[in-house]
Amino acid sequence: MSEDSKIDNQPGNESESSSATSSTDSIPPFSEIQIIEVNRENFSKIWPYLLVCVKSADFIGIDLELSGLGGQGLRSKDVQERYKTIREAAHTRSILSIGIATMKLTHKSEKRRALRYETQVFNLLTLSEKPFTIEPSALQFLAKHSFDFNRLIQSGVQFQGTNCPLKTLFHELLGSSSTLCLHNGLIDLAFLYKQMYGVELPETLDEFVNNLSDLFPEDYLPVADSKYLAEYQTRYKASYLEYVFRRTQGDNEIERQSKRYHLEIVFPSPENKMKVLKEATESVDVRLPEGFPDHAIPIDLHIHTCKYFAAHGFCHAHRSEKGCKMLHDVDAAIDLQRIKENKKAFRRKRRYNNVVAESVAEKTGTDEEAWKNAKFQEKLLTRDFREQKRNVVTGLHRAGVDAFMTVFAVIYQQRRTLMTEDSVDLQYLNRIPLSAKDQPLHLSRRQVPIPKGEGVVDGHLEAFAEINKQRELIKKNAMASSSK
Numbered sequence: 001m002s003e004d005s006k007i008d009n010q011p012g013n014e015s016e017s018s019s020a021t022s023s024t025d026s027i028p029p030f031s032e033i034q035i036i037e038v039n040r041e042n043f044s045k046i047w048p049y050l051l052v053c054v055k056s057a058d059f060i061g062i063d064l065e066l067s068g069l070g071g072q073g074l075r076s077k078d079v080q081e082r083y084k085t086i087r088e089a090a091h092t093r094s095i096l097s098i099g100i101a102t103m104k105l106t107h108k109s110e111k112r113r114a115l116r117y118e119t120q121v122f123n124l125l126t127l128s129e130k131p132f133t134i135e136p137s138a139l140q141f142l143a144k145h146s147f148d149f150n151r152l153i154q155s156g157v158q159f160q161g162t163n164c165p166l167k168t169l170f171h172e173l174l175g176s177s178s179t180l181c182l183h184n185g186l187i188d189l190a191f192l193y194k195q196m197y198g199v200e201l202p203e204t205l206d207e208f209v210n211n212l213s214d215l216f217p218e219d220y221l222p223v224a225d226s227k228y229l230a231e232y233q234t235r236y237k238a239s240y241l242e243y244v245f246r247r248t249q250g251d252n253e254i255e256r257q258s259k260r261y262h263l264e265i266v267f268p269s270p271e272n273k274m275k276v277l278k279e280a281t282e283s284v285d286v287r288l289p290e291g292f293p294d295h296a297i298p299i300d301l302h303i304h305t306c307k308y309f310a311a312h313g314f315c316h317a318h319r320s321e322k323g324c325k326m327l328h329d330v331d332a333a334i335d336l337q338r339i340k341e342n343k344k345a346f347r348r349k350r351r352y353n354n355v356v357a358e359s360v361a362e363k364t365g366t367d368e369e370a371w372k373n374a375k376f377q378e379k380l381l382t383r384d385f386r387e388q389k390r391n392v393v394t395g396l397h398r399a400g401v402d403a404f405m406t407v408f409a410v411i412y413q414q415r416r417t418l419m420t421e422d423s424v425d426l427q428y429l430n431r432i433p434l435s436a437k438d439q440p441l442h443l444s445r446r447q448v449p450i451p452k453g454e455g456v457v458d459g460h461l462e463a464f465a466e467i468n469k470q471r472e473l474i475k476k477n478a479m480a481s482s483s484k
Helices: 014-018 043-056 079-090 136-144 149-155 163-176 188-195 203-215 226-232 239-255 276-279 307-312 331-348 354-365 368-375 382-388 401-414 416-422 459-482
Strands: 031-040 057-065 096-110 114-128 157-159 181-182 224-225 262-266 281-285
Touching: 031 276, 031 331, 031 401, 043 096, 043 114, 043 163, 043 276, 057 079, 057 188, 079 096, 079 188, 079 203, 114 401, 114 416, 149 203, 157 163, 163 459, 181 401, 181 459, 188 203, 188 276, 224 226, 239 262, 239 331, 239 401, 262 401, 276 281, 276 307, 307 331, 354 459, 401 416
Parallel strands: 031 114, 057 181, 114 157, 114 262, 181 224
Antiparallel strands: 031 281, 057 096, 096 114
């Protein structure tokens, strides 16, 4: 093994070595996401480190970039029909990129009400060896977000076949005891099942749910969905990923400033990274507005912000020939929502279970006029805001960025339970939201007919038997370690 491929810095050591008092002192809020690109050229060198990060993580966020999603059946009222469309897509379309974000708890301070997580983010370019369909809409979407197709073809890590390292990685993940974090994760689960787990998708949704309940039991490797949490627990006004992330990121900073429960995110110090990791790392700027949460906003912002985009994260009119001249900006949408919440703080005497309202009430008492004067700048208009808008959150919809946003949003929304009980609230686990449905898809075992007849082979049972052996070995080793 070459010197570059040796992993001397194991996850959990870098943050402690970056500062002698890192475990007791507070740290500044994160303003960027560090992403390690994994491709055909550096895969063998980064592979050991990636594997260690996955095995030692408490939370793992995954996001996929795909060559297409299938037809109109995704919008069917019948959930079984939706599954058939997803199943067909997973058989004919391909994974183009896999984002993996690992978070490991390194320090918990009840005094400072802080949970500190060491974080690693990987963006894996993946290229299927088998022919696959590419949808024009997927090409347009990825091109709009600066996806480099030439780089994918030249440097994508090829997968398929029996000795596929990406499949090995997924099987290692299935053997871990972390929490898997997804956003609106049904499609991701189907593609991972077919192309990384390597088993044919079942004919029916009920069979698929049963198999998923084997792979992701609540007491070992549960699934937490950030969209489900945003809709059913936190009750945000919108639940698309960028909105949920920027909202939780901002709320976390408000909680930090108010000395309430919050997260601290630590990326390994550059000086502690081996050469191949340094060369593969790039940063994505995710700064909050200057002066947040007391930053000034345009006084006419509510007039010029597109309400449809604010609610859904896209605008049909914006894509049309006529276009939409309104402002399509997630931060603006969140600012307007916070203004509504702040106004309620002045209308009611009691404290809200809302971090923004509490913060405003503490700083300005009941003087609503003082808050308005401090918050709005009459000379700042939306047209000026468009020109001054910071060039931040670039690289959105890349798989690595989305994976980080997903896992951060899950942990933040569950921070109180994690602080008091060291676990995610069970009532929110293994539940995947379904668009236009009141109830989520619960990944729990269902009664389904058992296939009969000669030659019927259940690929899942064979593959899961190996996963179970791995889990039992890990449990056995953990018990042996704890008894020493």
